Amino acid sequence: MKRAFVFPGQGSQAVGMGRELAEAFVEAREVFERVNDALKLDLTKIMFEGTEAEINLTENTQPALMAVSMAIVRILKKQGGIRLDEKAVYLAGHSLGEYSALTAAKSFELNDTARLLKLRGKAMQRAVPVGQGAMAAILGLDFEAVTALAKENAATNTNGDCVCESANDNAPGQVVISGHTKAVESFVALASSRGAKRAIMLPVSAPFHCRLMAPAAAEMAKALAQVTIRPPEVPVVCNVTAQAEDDPNRIRQLLVDQIIGRVRWRESVMWMAAQGVTEIVELGTGKVLSGLVKRIDGNIATMNAGTPAEIEALIKHLQG
Numbered sequence: 465m466k467r468a469f470v471f472p473g474q475g476s477q478a479v480g481m482g483r484e485l486a487e488a489f490v491e492a493r494e495v496f497e498r499v500n501d502a503l504k505l506d507l508t509k510i511m512f513e514g515t516e517a518e519i520n521l522t523e524n525t526q527p528a529l530m531a532v533s534m535a536i537v538r539i540l541k542k543q544g545g546i547r548l549d550e551k552a553v554y555l556a557g558h559s560l561g562e563y564s565a566l567t568a569a570k571s572f573e574l575n576d577t578a579r580l581l582k583l584r585g586k587a588m589q590r591a592v593p594v595g596q597g598a599m600a601a602i603l604g605l606d607f608e609a610v611t612a613l614a615k616e617n618a619a620t621n622t623n624g625d626c627v628c629e630s631a632n633d634n635a636p637g638q639v640v641i642s643g644h645t646k647a648v649e650s651f652v653a654l655a656s657s658r659g660a661k662r663a664i665m666l667p668v669s670a671p672f673h674c675r676l677m678a679p680a681a682a683e684m685a686k687a688l689a690q691v692t693i694r695p696p697e698v699p700v701v702c703n704v705t706a707q708a709e710d711d712p713n714r715i716r717q718l719l720v721d722q723i724i725g726r727v728r729w730r731e732s733v734m735w736m737a738a739q740g741v742t743e744i745v746e747l748g749t750g751k752v753l754s755g756l757v758k759r760i761d762g763n764i765a766t767m768n769a770g771t772p773a774e775i776e777a778l779i780k781h782l783q784g
Contacts, residue, residue, distance in 0.1 A: 466553045467743045468701075468736050470757075471533045471565050473558035473727075474672075476750035477525045482532045483512045488772040491542045492535035495574070499531040502575040503582055507531065522669065523585030526560045527578045533564040533748035534574055536769055540747075544779030549697040551782055552745075554708055554736055556701035558753055559632075559673070559727050560584065562719070568747075569696030571715065576691050583687050587680035588723070589670050597671030598645040599631060600652050603638055604661030607730070610639040613658060617651045631673035632727040635759040640666070642674040673727055681723035688716050706731035708739075729753075733760045745769065745778065 485492035486508070496508045510518050511528050518524060540546035548555065548568055557565040560581060567577045602610050610630055618626050628651050631642035641651055648671070652663040671677070693716055699708035702718045706728040709715055733756070736744070743765045746754045754766040769778040 465742055466740045467551060467745065468554040468556060468741050469548055469552045469565075469568070469745050469747055470555070470753050471557035471561035471568070472529060472746065472748040472750055472753055473561040474522070474525055474529070474668075476748065476752050477519050477529055478749060479514060479516055479519055481511050481519070481528060481749045482508065482535065484772055485532065485535050485539070485775075486512070489535070489539045489543065491538040495535040495538050496531055498574055499527060499534075499578045502578040503527060505582075520667075521585075522589050523582050526563075526581035526585045529560060529749060530564045530567065530577055530581055532770075533561070534567055534577075536747045536775060537568045539775055540769070540779065540782075543775075544783060546779060546782050552698050553739070554701050554741065555696070555698050556732055556736070557703075558729055559703065559722070561748070561753075562700065562703055562722065564748070565700045566693075566696060566715065569698045569700055571694050571696045571700070571712065572691070580684075580687060580691065584680070584684055584723075587683040588672060588677060590683075591677050591680040592670050594669055596625075596645060597643065597676055598648040599640055599642045599666045599668050599671055600648050601638065601640050601662075601664045601666055602652075602655050602660050603663070605639065605655060605659060606636060607633045607639050609658075610641065610655070613654055614641065614651065617647065617654050620650065627671075627674060627676055629674040630726055631671075633730045634727070635730050635756045637661075638756070638759070640673075642671040643676065644671070673723070673725060675724050677724045681720050684723055685720045688719055701732045701736060703727045703729070703732070706735050708735075729756060730760050733757055733764070737761045737764060743767070 555565040625644035628643035628647035632640035
């Protein structure tokens, strides 16, 4: 069996995330303490007891999701003797989840990842003033249809605030767009009139994965230049190329490109399936990616490991 492990991105967070793991496993507590120390912030208090507004703040969300995923990787190794390089042919992550994948593959040190994701969240928020950017989920239209509508929409928005691009190609019939608020709002109206089942404005504070994020990409280029990136122990399927990469310099540039580039999740899963992957396991909070995988290729078996019970079930499965 060929297996891949995948790591969730923004949207999977929830108040209380990681608390059960910390209560059940010393390994989780150790990971959370290391992240707290790296950030000089009690992130776990925000994760366990914070408000939705606090956990949804991008600079908190990104390192928090990574911390939970890395806690699970650590638990699997210490409690079950599970090494990802022995159990998987690929790793992948959705947007910030790519940093989790690279950390699990030992390309990044945990402390560096925590600091990079905190900076990434701040930089993405700074890139566009609150209210000037937006994102929307378009359901029921494929990527090609959304791309064509985006061009049509841009032609009708000539006031200068006309950026509206495909940001996430998540699954068949599920595409997220990003750009200037007015352009995204007009796209939602256009898509609704052109056959979309639903077109929903998303509760985000910035227009991620579009060219408006160029200032954030420049900030991350400087930060990534100062961090050591080692060849991953397991090839990581990158969002920008939708194929496996293992060259550190290439990975560094792709992480910069990812800020303004489209998350090619549908294509990434299809690429892994074409390489013979028959099982994908999601490590982290929520089950968003598992749901997307089922929509992309129903022949791929999926599992989740986000709770103590799910982790124990996964250990038994992987030891079997």
